[in-house]
Amino acid sequence: MADYILEMKNITKDFSGVKALDDVNLRVKRGEIHSICGENGAGKSTLMKVLSGLYAYGNYDGNIYYNNEEMKFKNMNDSEAEGIVIIHQELALSPYLSIKENIFLGNEQANRGIIDWNATDLKAVNLLKTVGLHIDPNTIISDISVGQQQLVEIAKAFSKTVKLLILDEPTASLNETESQNLLSLLEEFRHQGITSIIISHKLNEVTQIADSITILRDGKTIQTLDNKDKNIDENIIVKGMVGRELTNRYPDRNPNIGDMLFEVKDWTVHHPSDKSKVMIDSANFNIRKGEIVGIAGLMGAGRTEFAMSMFGKSYGSNITGSMYMNGNVITANDVSEAIDNGLAYVSEDRKDLGLDLLMSIKNNISLSNLKATAKNGVIDFDKEVQVAESYRKRVNIKTNDVENRVTSLSGGNQQKVVISKWLFTEPEVLFLDEPTRGIDVGAKYEIYSIIEEMSQEGKAVCIISSELPEILGMCDRIYTMNEGKITGEVLREDANQEILMAKMTSLRGGNNE
Template sequence: MSDYILEMNQISKEFTGVKALSNVNFKVERGEIHCLVGENGAGKSTLMKVLSGVYPYGNYAGDIVFNGEVQKFNKISDSVDIGIVIIYQELALFPDLSVYENIFVGNEIQRSGVLDWNQAIVKSKELLEKVNLKVNPETLIKDLGVGKQQLVEIAKALSKKVKLLILDEPTAALNEDDSENLLLLLRELKKQGITSIMISHKLKEVIAIADKVTVLRDGETICTLDASKGEVNEAVIIKNMVGREIEDIYPKRANKEIGQTILELVNWSAYDPKLGRHVAKDVNIHVKQGEIVGIAGLMGSGRTELAQSIFGNSKGYKLQGELFVEGKPCTFKHTSDAIKAGIAYVTEDRKGDGLFLLQDIKNNISVGNLKAIAANGIVNENEEIKIAEDYRESLGIKTPSIQQLVGNLSGGNQQKVSLGKWLFVGPKLLILDEPTRGIDVGAKFEIYTVMNELIDRGMSIIMISSELGEVLGMSDRVYVMAEGEIKGELSAVDANQEKIMQLATQ
């Protein structure tokens, strides 16, 4: 007989005019690692917010049963008090406080009504040891990398005597080493009797770690797969996530006509005065019309910095070398200069830098090129609506209205809005920095299809990606970076993961 630590029975949740969850059933056995997967907008995060008390009892239908008892959480602290802790993708840490202060914030150790920070430091050392993090508890959070910050969040959860640990996209911003360390830690916590739920789009990690996998689609439970029965594999998960089989995750282009050189960098270097070093050094690359050029490399290799130095140098790097657009030498003193020359840049941080989350889809798409729909300084609202509707249809943005706030969209749809914003500028060259980070396999396929359509229309794309499969599946050529330098160039025919990693670790 199964021993369930958690049962969520017939959970339904509605927002204004939208049913986010419809009679969802989700059961987790004690001591297992249970992965929750689904496309963006499938209802995963909403379900976990119901469980953690973000959406209080009475705001949803159905029952939450934890350790055999029906729960009625009115606030987050109610779920924490009985041992349910959720760690979100956007970490809830205070950057200017120390590790030990973050671990015990809101859960301070007191003696006779006085905060005992000495004891907090001692206990923090014990907790950090449990999560295999070797740092001084007095280190400030802002001085730690994202991977170590993630471990601090888990130590914080352990301080609250967690029984059920929920991790929402825990490896989305981590490199491969940090991701592997996190998965090893989850296995170790499992040995200690802690049950985990992990939401993830990275199916290889899901397959590697999960005892069971539950798939949600359109707010409904589709199935629960059992790894011990051999049911957990990529093809089965994808089919249940998207409702169809994706034979080829990377769609092929019918036409591969390569034209003239659009962009060329000659001995291009970018020096960061704040860091006191070059973030890009002696870079020589070129991009031709109608091709996708991948830039691969490990975290910190200089890929994003290179893109930013090309796109108007918003970071204030000291630049050297030559930049040519269609054979003409160019100097960009501002991002607007790069845009006028036909270059657009879709940032990797769509929430922080790419979009206005509190504004609607219409405003986000038009903001990059208001002059095109304005006369005498006044925006033509009818034209703005038409443009936004055109991009909603052509990019497949799933939304009831272009008046929808962008912050309420799924990650995949936010990325499509970000693409629409820059396509409205009418670029010749589109730089995509981590174009599918944090989005599901179905939305990835749609983004890849859009990329191919843009190439077929004669555009050029530079794609920066940490996913080697994506680089290999979509690129015509691949440049590999390490320590700010180009370590090699590979054709699509010659490139493979081993060769890329060999160059990336030089």
């Protein structure tokens, strides 16, 4: 008979009369890696918040059994005391504190109220070894990569004697190498008898790592699949998630590529604070009307820095080079000038740089082009609602009221709001930085369809992505970058993952030789 460490029975959770969870059941075997899959808004994170005590007992219906005992967690401290630790998608680390300070934040190693720094150092080093991170624990968090920060979060979890580890989209911000390292670490934990629950939209990783897979749809349990032999087809998971066969992951592409629209020549960018450090080295880039161009590169290759520097010099210092729109020299010394010249940029960080989380959906959409909703310098609120409603319908933002706060939306729908915000500026060239990060397959397809629609209108779209299948599935032409240099330029029909990876790891110049 199976040994279940966790059973959640008939869990129901309402928000203002709307059922986020509707009689959900989940059983997790001791020592397994169990994946929870579903579209954005399916109830995955809500279910884990119930389990972790973030939604306290009494605020939901149903029962939680952990190690065969019923649990009535009042807060996260209660669940952590039982060895249940959750790591959220948005990492909860202080960027200004050291690694060791973050690991023991709220759990300080103290003697009579005074922090024992020797004990803190020793335990931090041992915890970092546990997660395979060989780095000085005195290093400031802001000085390490996102992948390393993810490992610090796991080390922090292990400082609390974890028995059941919950990870919400743990590889969403990681490159391929970092993702595989993290998955290997979870396998090592499994050998140690630690149980893990992983929420992920990366179905290739789910089928690779998970022993069991539970699918949620519209707040309900659809099915649990046995993947012990690692032979579950991704399409079976997709069908369970969206309720239908999704035969194509990408819309049909019939490119109608026109004249040269936007060019950048000999573009060089220095670090914002260390002006001696070159971040982008003599890059040349162009894109035509109706074309979808990709920029591929490993984390730290300079892709985001390149795009932000072109978009109103949002990044960098001592920027040199030339920009052309329709063959004419343009300047974009700030964001307003960039927008006026037909450029738009969707940040990879939608919560910090893409949205104002205190504002409504309506306000976020109109924010980048307020003059289009104003009369004589005064906002026309009726016009603002009309604009927001038009984009709600156009990009299928799932909400019943554009006056709702943007925080009420799932990640995929928040991303649609960010894209709507920049579409409202009517750009000629749209840069999309990691446009589908942390988004389910159904929402991805809708965003891909928006991109395809723009290209058919003669607009140019540049996709920056860490997911090579996305780059290969959407782009007509692909640039590769490494260490601030453009190392290659490949047509879609000549590209595959091996060719792109070789160019992404090369230090030779591509179109700049």
